[in-house]
Amino acid sequence: MPIDFLNLGRANAPYEAAMREAIDRVLRSGYYIMGEETAAFEREFASYCGVEHCIGVGNGLDALHLILRAYGIGAGDEVIVPANTFIATWLAVSLVGARIVPVEPDDATWNIDPQRIEDAITPRTRAIMPVHLYGMPAEMDAIRDIADRHGLRVIEDAAQAHGAQYRGRRAGGLGDAAGFSFYPGKNLGALGDGGAITTNDDDLAERLRKLRNYGSSIKYQHDAAGINSRLDEMQAAVLRVKLQHLDADNARRAAVAEAYRAALTDTPVELIRVPDGARSVWHLLVVRTPRRDALREHLTQRGIGTQIHYPIPCHRQGAYAGHDWPALPVTERLQAEILSLPMAPYLSADEVALIATEVKAFFA
Ligand SMILES: *Cc1c(COP(=O)(O)O)cnc(C)c1O
Numbered sequence: 544m545p546i547d548f549l550n551l552g553r554a555n556a557p558y559e560a561a562m563r564e565a566i567d568r569v570l571r572s573g574y575y576i577m578g579e580e581t582a583a584f585e586r587e588f589a590s591y592c593g594v595e596h597c598i599g600v601g602n603g604l605d606a607l608h609l610i611l612r613a614y615g616i617g618a619g620d621e622v623i624v625p626a627n628t629f630i631a632t633w634l635a636v637s638l639v640g641a642r643i644v645p646v647e648p649d650d651a652t653w654n655i656d657p658q659r660i661e662d663a664i665t666p667r668t669r670a671i672m673p674v675h676l677y678g679m680p681a682e683m684d685a686i687r688d689i690a691d692r693h694g695l696r697v698i699e700d701a702a703q704a705h706g707a708q709y710r711g712r713r714a715g716g717l718g719d720a721a722g723f724s725f726y727p728g729k730n731l732g733a734l735g736d737g738g739a740i741t742t743n744d745d746d747l748a749e750r751l752r753k754l755r756n757y758g759s760s761i762k763y764q765h766d767a768a769g770i771n772s773r774l775d776e777m778q779a780a781v782l783r784v785k786l787q788h789l790d791a792d793n794a795r796r797a798a799v800a801e802a803y804r805a806a807l808t809d810t811p812v813e814l815i816r817v818p819d820g821a822r823s824v825w826h827l828l829v830v831r832t833p834r835r836d837a838l839r840e841h842l843t844q845r846g847i848g849t850q851i852h853y854p855i856p857c858h859r860q861g862a863y864a865g866h867d868w869p870a871l872p873v874t875e876r877l878q879a880e881i882l883s884l885p886m887a888p889y890l891s892a893d894e895v896a897l898i899a900t901e902v903k904a905f906f907a
Contacts, residue, residue, distance in 0.1 A: 546885050546894055548850050558785055566777060566781065572776070579776075580776045588786060593713050595745070596741065596742050598752055601737070607698070610721075613754055614696055620641040620667055622643065622668075623646055626858065626871045629853060632674055633863070650873055652817075654675075654681050654818075655681055660686065672699075678825050679823040703729065704826065705731040706793045707822060725739070735777075793888075795890075796826075802892060803899060810906050825886055828883060829852065829881050831877070839882055849884060859875075885898060
């Protein structure tokens with residue numbers, strides 16, 4: 544029996560009837576942009592994250608880049624980002640014309656190493672943009688502490704971390720502002736593109752509400768040169784259905800992760816180290832081994848889908864060729880050794896056991 548890396552049809556199947564009903568409701572309402580559904584989702588997601596404001600936007604990249612814009616971060620400024628992340632974290636900084644300052648990951652959490660952040664700070668640094676990579680919160684106490692000592696903003700890239708917790712508080716409320724993505728494959732995924740910003744900052748929220756909507760809060764009155772990046776009614780209605788089940792879905796992911804961990808303990812693969820106080824939502828289940836390519840081939844031959852997140856580090860991408868990047872050996876070694884195994888709320892105990900058995904067979 545083949546096991547897909549991720550089958551979104553299977554993931555959405557339990558919610559199909561409720562989503563259909565939500566879509567019908569939007570269809571009949573006659574409002575498709577900036578209506579009741581979006582307003583209701585914004586209230587519900589803000590409450591879920593434990594923050595004052597949620598601003599729906601078109602996608603996760605816009606969420607991040609609009610936060611930077613709303614803070615007035617741009618040309619001449621520097622933003623600290625993880626070297627090991629999806630390229631959107633970097634692109635958000637590029638979009639506002641600021642300078643990307645990549646920081647290497649910790650060799651065990653695979654996420655931005657707080658110890659190295661301080662060395663990367665200069666008089667031009669304005670913000671730190673930690674990513675809760677693979678659903679695991681970054682070491683936010685240490686990051687907040689550094690930011691406070693240097694007067695920097697902390698902008699969470701929470702695109703992989705809907706519902707993740709750090710010392711009892713949810714992602715989205717762990718920094719000054721956070722960007723979320725509702726890309727279909729995320730833990731809270733729409734049926735198309737979508738994104739949101741969360742924050743407790745009233746002024747920032749007001750600026751963002753304008754920036755996403757042509758710089759306007761009153762029709763045909765434009766206070767800023769904004770963009771068009773809105774969460775539409777159809778996606779908001781679908782997200783309201785799925786938000787009700789997010790905690791249950793995340794609990795299933797945690798059970799799958801625990802089953803993997805138990806089954807893989809006596810294999811040579813390394814699993815992510817959980818930072819103190821962090822509770823992951825297991826967006827991805829990543830294992831590490833120097834024999835990554837051969838393991839991947841073994842699993843492919845047996846019908847088990849895998850992915851690499853990410854196969855080419857940002858600083859090696861064509862988009863960032865010609866820049867004078869520092870040496871990033873931790874990131875490069877990690878990129879050569881990581882492999883994402885199937886991870887979804889729907890995976891059965893038998894499927895996880897079968898995948899683990901094949902991993903063990905490979906090393907036997
Ligand atoms: C998905 C993702 C984004 C971008 O979200 P989009 O909605 O695809 O624009 C940003 N950062 C990280 C870490 C992501 O995984």
